[in-house]
Amino acid sequence: MNELLEINNLMYDKPVDISAVANSTMNTYNFAPNSYENSTGSEIMQIQFNEGLDFVDGNNSYIRLKLRVNNVNPFFSFSQNLNYLNSINSGASVLNIIKSAELVSKDGNTYFKEELKNQLQCLREYKLNECRKNYLSMMGGIDQNSSYGVGIGYPTAAAASGAYPIFKTNTEITFIIPLQEISPFFSSCSLIHPKFLESAVLRLRLEQPEAAIRLLDVDINDTTVQPFTITISNMAVILSEKELYKEVEDKITQEIKLKGLNYAYYQSLNTIFDIPQQDYVNESFVFPISLSAAKIKYLAVKPVYKESLTTAQQPYLYPMSSIISWNDFSQFSPPSTDPNLANFSMRIRLGNKIYPENYQINQIPDFYNLTTYAMNNISFSSCDDIDVYKVKNKQAPCCVGGNLYNTSKNTTGGLIWAFNFERSQAISNSGLSTNQERLLSLEINNYNQVILNKNPISLIVSVQFMTVATLFENGEITVNK
Amino acid sequence: MSLEVLEFNNLTYDEPNSVTVVDRTVRNQIFANPNTYNGLSGGEVIPILINSGGEYVDGSRSTITIQAKINVLNNGNAAYFRFDKRGIESLNSGSTFLNLISQVQLESKDGQLIFRENYKNIMQTTREYTLNQEAKNQLAMCGGFAATVNDYPSYPVGQYVTFTLPLSLIAPFFNTASMIPCYLISGSVLRLQINNPSSSVLIYTNDNSTQITTGDLQITLDIQNLSLQLQESKLFDGIESILKNSAMNMNKGLSFPYYQNFNTLYTPTSSSFQFQVNVACSKASYIVIKFLDNDAIYGVLSPIGCASIFDLNGDQAVTDPNGLGFSIQCRLGQMVMPMFPVVSSVEAYKLTCDALNPISYSNTEDIDVMKDKNKLMSGCVPYNYYSYSQITPGDPDIITGANYRGTMFGFNLERSGGVNLGGLSTNASRVLTIEVNGLTGYAGYKLFASVKYLSIASIHENNVVISK
Numbered sequence: 024m025n026e027l028l029e030i031n032n033l034m035y036d037k038p039v040d041i042s043a044v045a046n047s048t049m050n051t052y053n054f055a056p057n058s059y060e061n062s063t064g065s066e067i068m069q070i071q072f073n074e075g076l077d078f079v080d081g082n083n084s085y086i087r088l089k090l091r092v093n094n095v096n097p098f099f100s101f102s103q104n105l106n107y108l109n110s111i112n113s114g115a116s117v118l119n120i121i122k123s124a125e126l127v128s129k130d131g132n133t134y135f136k137e138e139l140k141n142q143l144q145c146l147r148e149y150k151l152n153e154c155r156k157n158y159l160s161m162m163g164g165i166d167q168n169s170s171y172g173v174g175i176g177y178p179t180a181a182a183a184s185g186a187y188p189i190f191k192t193n194t195e196i197t198f199i200i201p202l203q204e205i206s207p208f209f210s211s212c213s214l215i216h217p218k219f220l221e222s223a224v225l226r227l228r229l230e231q232p233e234a235a236i237r238l239l240d241v242d243i244n245d246t247t248v249q250p251f252t253i254t255i256s257n258m259a260v261i262l263s264e265k266e267l268y269k270e271v272e273d274k275i276t277q278e279i280k281l282k283g284l285n286y287a288y289y290q291s292l293n294t295i296f297d298i299p300q301q302d303y304v305n306e307s308f309v310f311p312i313s314l315s316a317a318k319i320k321y322l323a324v325k326p327v328y329k330e331s332l333t334t335a336q337q338p339y340l341y342p343m344s345s346i347i348s349w350n351d352f353s354q355f356s357p358p359s360t361d362p363n364l365a366n367f368s369m370r371i372r373l374g375n376k377i378y379p380e381n382y383q384i385n386q387i388p389d390f391y392n393l394t395t396y397a398m399n400n401i402s403f404s405s406c407d408d409i410d411v412y413k414v415k416n417k418q419a420p421c422c423v424g425g426n427l428y429n430t431s432k433n434t435t436g437g438l439i440w441a442f443n444f445e446r447s448q449a450i451s452n453s454g455l456s457t458n459q460e461r462l463l464s465l466e467i468n469n470y471n472q473v474i475l476n477k478n479p480i481s482l483i484v485s486v487q488f489m490t491v492a493t494l495f496e497n498g499e500i501t502v503n504k
Numbered sequence: 505m506s507l508e509v510l511e512f513n514n515l516t517y518d519e520p521n522s523v524t525v526v527d528r529t530v531r532n533q534i535f536a537n538p539n540t541y542n543g544l545s546g547g548e549v550i551p552i553l554i555n556s557g558g559e560y561v562d563g564s565r566s567t568i569t570i571q572a573k574i575n576v577l578n579n580g581n582a583a584y585f586r587f588d589k590r591g592i593e594s595l596n597s598g599s600t601f602l603n604l605i606s607q608v609q610l611e612s613k614d615g616q617l618i619f620r621e622n623y624k625n626i627m628q629t630t631r632e633y634t635l636n637q638e639a640k641n642q643l644a645m646c647g648g649f650a651a652t653v654n655d656y657p658s659y660p661v662g663q664y665v666t667f668t669l670p671l672s673l674i675a676p677f678f679n680t681a682s683m684i685p686c687y688l689i690s691g692s693v694l695r696l697q698i699n700n701p702s703s704s705v706l707i708y709t710n711d712n713s714t715q716i717t718t719g720d721l722q723i724t725l726d727i728q729n730l731s732l733q734l735q736e737s738k739l740f741d742g743i744e745s746i747l748k749n750s751a752m753n754m755n756k757g758l759s760f761p762y763y764q765n766f767n768t769l770y771t772p773t774s775s776s777f778q779f780q781v782n783v784a785c786s787k788a789s790y791i792v793i794k795f796l797d798n799d800a801i802y803g804v805l806s807p808i809g810c811a812s813i814f815d816l817n818g819d820q821a822v823t824d825p826n827g828l829g830f831s832i833q834c835r836l837g838q839m840v841m842p843m844f845p846v847v848s849s850v851e852a853y854k855l856t857c858d859a860l861n862p863i864s865y866s867n868t869e870d871i872d873v874m875k876d877k878n879k880l881m882s883g884c885v886p887y888n889y890y891s892y893s894q895i896t897p898g899d900p901d902i903i904t905g906a907n908y909r910g911t912m913f914g915f916n917l918e919r920s921g922g923v924n925l926g927g928l929s930t931n932a933s934r935v936l937t938i939e940v941n942g943l944t945g946y947a948g949y950k951l952f953a954s955v956k957y958l959s960i961a962s963i964h965e966n967n968v969v970i971s972k
Contacts, residue, residue, distance in 0.1 A: 024746065027523060027525060027743075028525070028743070028746070028747075030523050031523070031524065031525045031526075032680075032681040032682040032683070033525065033560075033682065033683065033739075033743070033747065034682075035682065035685065035747065035750065035758035035759050035760055035963075036759050037759040037761065037960055037962075038761045038925050038958070038960075039925075040787075040925050040926060041923055041925070042918075042919050042920040042922075042923050042925065042926030043920070044919040044920040044926055045919070046919065047918075047919045047920070048841075048842075048843055049841070049842035049843055049844075050843050051843065051844055080921045082865070082868060082921060083858055083921055085854065087848070087850075087851065089824070098895065150867065150869075151867050151880075151881070152636070152867075152880040152881060153636075153637050154636050154637065154880070154881045154882055154883045154884065155866065155867045155880065155881040157883065157884070157885070157886030157887075157888075158857055158881060158883055158886070158887070159887075160886045160887040160888040161850045161853050161854060161887035161890075165888075166886035166887075166888045166889070167637075167886070188888055188892060188893070189893065189895050190825060190893065191825065191893075191902060194823055194824065194825070195823070195824055196824055196825055196826055197824050197826040197827055197848040197849075197850055197851075198826060198850060199848075199850045199851060199854060201854070203867070203868070203869075207869035210867075210868045210869040210870070211868060211869070211870045211871075212864075212865050212868055212870045212872075212877045212922060213870075214922075241897070241898055241899075242897045242898055243895065243897045261842070263921070265919070265920065265921075287871045288869075288870075288871065289869055289871065400869065400872070400875075400878045401875070401878060401879075401880070402875035402876075409520045411520045411521065411522070411523060412523070414876075415514075418880055420867075420880055447513060449512070449513050449514050449875065450512060450513065450873055450874055450875055451871060451872050451873050451874075451875055452871055452873045489871060
């Protein structure tokens with residue numbers, strides 16, 4: 024009977040404090056050094072976490088820094104400056120300046136190492152909801168209302184309404200980056216045991232400034248620039264630390280003695296393939312992805328202009344944006360009249376298995392559906408289940424609307440093609456394994472491109488997979504994937 | 505193969521059982537007595553006796569319906585009113601019909617104060633950080649910002665307009681998953697204190713776009729057909745009997761836990777000050793503050809919109825566009841939160857969102873085997889509306905720290921990020937203090953603070969005891 028009352032929220036008991044946290048603090052730890060002057064890219068910023076940490080709440084921790092863009096042009100933004108839709112789903116933010124992130128334990132085990140961190144920000148656009156996208160505008164990104172051009176104009180000029188926020192050059196500007204955005208390692212419900220972080224080193228490699236930041240002249244128009252520098256100062260990590268009750272901590276220590284302590288998290292293998300510059304008629308490619316992992320979750324592919332990896336100052340090159348037109352990737356001659364036809368087909372191979380099994384994807388709505396399905400981390404989004412306990416029907420994430428994924432063959436800067444490897448739709452951790460004998464590869468067929476040497480394309484590929492870090496009694500840490 | 509595994513995978517294929525304990529649900533209308541008021545100018549208290557009988561009340565689905573008429577006595581050009589500025593400049597203020605209610609109070613039938621919240625109108629902004637965009641859009645039904653037209657709805661002056669207010673807007677007491685036991689709600693009195701209409705609405709001429717800002721407008725409010733619509737449920741006799749026995753049990757009773765807000769006001773008299781919030785409670789969840797322009801009370805500016813960072817730092821376009829130009833920190837007894845003064849708007853924004861977000865694990869990327877941890881986030885105040893720079897093409901100078909009237913400063917007092925009710929206690933020897941330094945523009949603003957804390961109504965056979 025008590026169960027029935029509980030289900031119906033009719034218990035009427037005094038709520039019990041079940042918190043295991045005795046004390047909560049937010050502490051500042053500086054990068055060493057905490058200033059990087061006149062960076063032209065590739066510098067590695069690092070911090071070694073101290074001994075004596077408490078349990079770390081990665082979700083509420085963040086990096087704080089001051090960014091100064093050194094240039095005679097007066098303004099800059101992290102992506103488009105006009106009320107166009109070319110880049111609104113690129114996910115561009117202050118994270119543009121960070122090309123790769125790596126966390127290494129005190130004994131040299133790599134917890135995660137993710138290249139092209141900035142370029143893959145658009146994956147976030149498929150995982151979050153509108154409120155979260157708006158929240159992350161604190162990183163210098165765009166918010167949902169502005170993206171549609173009907174919301175707020177930050178500057179007073181009508182021409183610039185609906186654009187990314189604009190900042191002044193030659194000025195120190197404070198930004199924060201939630202640690203969640205650095206890696207899923209910090210984006211877990213579980214608190215991170217201090218032994219995992221003590222003496223661990225977080226390394227962030229800087230991107231070339233001209234590829235990460237778009238400079239604007241005094242009239243807020245694009246401007247052609249030579250390479251420039253940025254200065255980063257006052258860089259620190261603010262950790263939300265939780266001191267657990269002694270009994271709870273003792274219990275955890277006991278677990279470590281018995282069987283070790285496992286901390287499970289996702290990480291991504293990010294890599295890049297160039298498409299050779301030549302004319303193609305119904306060509307096929309296979310891109311093998313060398314990864315050995317027991318549980319892969321998804322594979323995502325982002326097509327970008329190769330040139331945008333080194334500069335973002337051309338009219339069609341927005342920082343961290345994907346290609347702006349499907350036709351720039353592949354186009355029939357004469358062009359197809361079907362606005363939902365992709366002009367190429369794609370599928371994935373994993374060993375002897377093929378996804379999808381008996382057809383190739385060449386319809387844009389099909390690409391969109393599979394992509395949103397693969398990136399969605401909420402089960403049963405918008406389903407109409409009988410749902411007796413009202414716990415199944417949930418809301419769907421994703422800020423890239425179907426019309427923004429394909430607007431008459433144009434994109435909004437966040438074009439990706441993604442494939443799901445979870446076997447179950449209901450529960451996670453059912454992903455497939457890949458290794459050298461069971462190779463994961465991306466297959467592109469019926470590829471057509473007749474415009475030689477114009478806007479060469481690169482494919483950035485990201486595979487997310489599960490990793491488990493294990494802490495043993497003697498302090499040794501192993502990382503398995 | 506255990507049945508549990510099948511259940512986790514939704515492969516049980518059984519006919520779903522009904523687990524409801526509700527025999528029938530009705531929607532009752534209870535009229536206020538009196539239910540008509542004319543010429544209200546602020547300060548009047550409207551009592552509503554809640555005669556709900558022996559049913560349990562679902563507060564989150566109950567509403568107040570009210571027909572309101574705004575009269576402008578001394579300006580013939582007044583044709584329309586809004587609850588906030590026309591257009592988008594106040595879109596995060598949280599203004600609704602509740603602008604007209606300055607205090608809410610619920611008293612049990614035996615005289616216990618279940619909740620009382622001052623400055624209810626002013627602290628509506630807090631809601632902007634706790635709901636999602638869809639819920640915000642719903643509140644256009646009670647005069648809130650309408651995203652579809654990017655404007656606050658306008659209503660005619662001198663005509664009765666019907667509004668529906670969800671009771672959940674009145675207080676968190678009415679916004680719980682648990683139905684409110686009849687022993688607690690029946691016979692209680694809800695009191696609504698009317699705010700001065702002149703500082704609650706903005707008046708527009710008959711072109712519906714030109715605001716009347718000159719002269720002291722004499723505005724009054726008429727109300728008629730004020731009633732409560734209670735969603736009431738009768739439980740099955742067996743269930744009702746169990747709950748009644750618990751209430752009769754002197755040692756146990758029924759406990760109804762809920763949050764309430766302690767809202768207070770402070771007028772800064774210098775640029776650096778410490779403001780002590782005198783509330784005694786055992787589980788405080790968060791403290792949030794906002795600054796309101798003194799001129800707002802004259803019905804010219806947004807009635808409840810927050811001052812911008814640009815305003816607060818004395819109209820200095822601070823060098824760092826994400827800088828505050830002042831510092832703010834929270835103290836609780838000997839503790840200080842965070843361990844460093846907050847000097848940037850990005851940090852202030854993050855701390856505020858984290859403090860007010862009622863959803864745990866928003867947008868985490870946990871392994872989440874059962875897919876029940878990763879959730880979506882709430883909040884309708886993008887950072888770009890919290891603090892942004894105004895840039896004029898051709899002019900290298902910028903104004904920093906402009907806002908859309910939703911800039912608040914919040915600090916989380918919960919110890920744990922994962923579970924609630926880990927909030928800290930505050931009392932006379934462990935005072936909750938807000939410390940502000942270098943607030944150059946202090947003279948033109950008032951500070952409103954709100955502390956959210958746990959309360960428990962213990963229901964026994966003959967009485968109700970409220971503890972906090």
